[in-house]
Amino acid sequence: MPTTVKxxxxxxxxxxxxxxxxxARALAARGDAVILDVRDTAELQQTGKxxxxxxxxxxxxxxxxxxxxxxxxPDLSPxxxxxxxCAAGSRAxxxxxxxxxxxxxxxxxxxxxxxxxxxxxxxxxxxx
Numbered sequence: 001m002p003t004t005v006k007x008x009x010x011x012x013x014x015x016x017x018x019x020x021x022x023x024a025r026a027l028a029a030r031g032d033a034v035i036l037d038v039r040d041t042a043e044l045q046q047t048g049k050x051x052x053x054x055x056x057x058x059x060x061x062x063x064x065x066x067x068x069x070x071x072x073x074p075d076l077s078p079x080x081x082x083x084x085x086c087a088a089g090s091r092a093x094x095x096x097x098x099x100x101x102x103x104x105x106x107x108x109x110x111x112x113x114x115x116x117x118x119x120x121x122x123x124x125x126x127x128x
Contacts, residue, residue: 009093016084016096016109021119024083024110028052033081038095039113043087044126047113050085051122058091065102081106088112 019027027033037049038058049055054075056064064073076082082104084092089111096107110116117123 008097009090012093012097013109015100016093016107018089018093019083019108019110021110021116021121024108024116025121027081027083027108030081033083034075035083035085035110036076036095037113038084038086038091043113046126048123048125050113050116051124053085053124058086058095061095062098062102065099065104067103078103078105081108083108083110085110085113085116087114089115 024035028035035050035053037044037053037055038061039055040057040059041055044055054073056073063069063071065076066072067078082096082099084096084099084107086092086095089109092109092111096109099107
């Protein structure tokens with residue numbers, strides 16, 4: 001039987017805890033966490049991103065997160081806390097579940113970019 005998006009979201013939300021912006025900022029302040037923006041590049045060009053966030057679009061995250069791949073991003077490590085966000089939180093949850101499947105131990109979902117901004121998170125303006 002095929003899996004539905006609702007089932008995929010339920011499974012992702014069961015393994016990737018949702019956290020507040022305040023919690024995300026506190027985790028990031030420790031220095032061993034990565035804030036990861038999984039939105040598309042066009043979305044970043046419109047809004048900017050969370051200050052200090054690493055941008056890897058959802059469509060290429062597996063390749064950038066695989067510790068055995070030459071394409072792995074050096075700032076990603078299964079031993080670091082990864083705090084994800086997207087536009088509304090759904091892609092972040094799915095990306096988080098995938099990271100968990102890849103061996104990342106501590107993965108959190110802060111929701112959407114608007115949640116970050118409304119929660120007082122600092123913003124880097126769009127690149128020109």
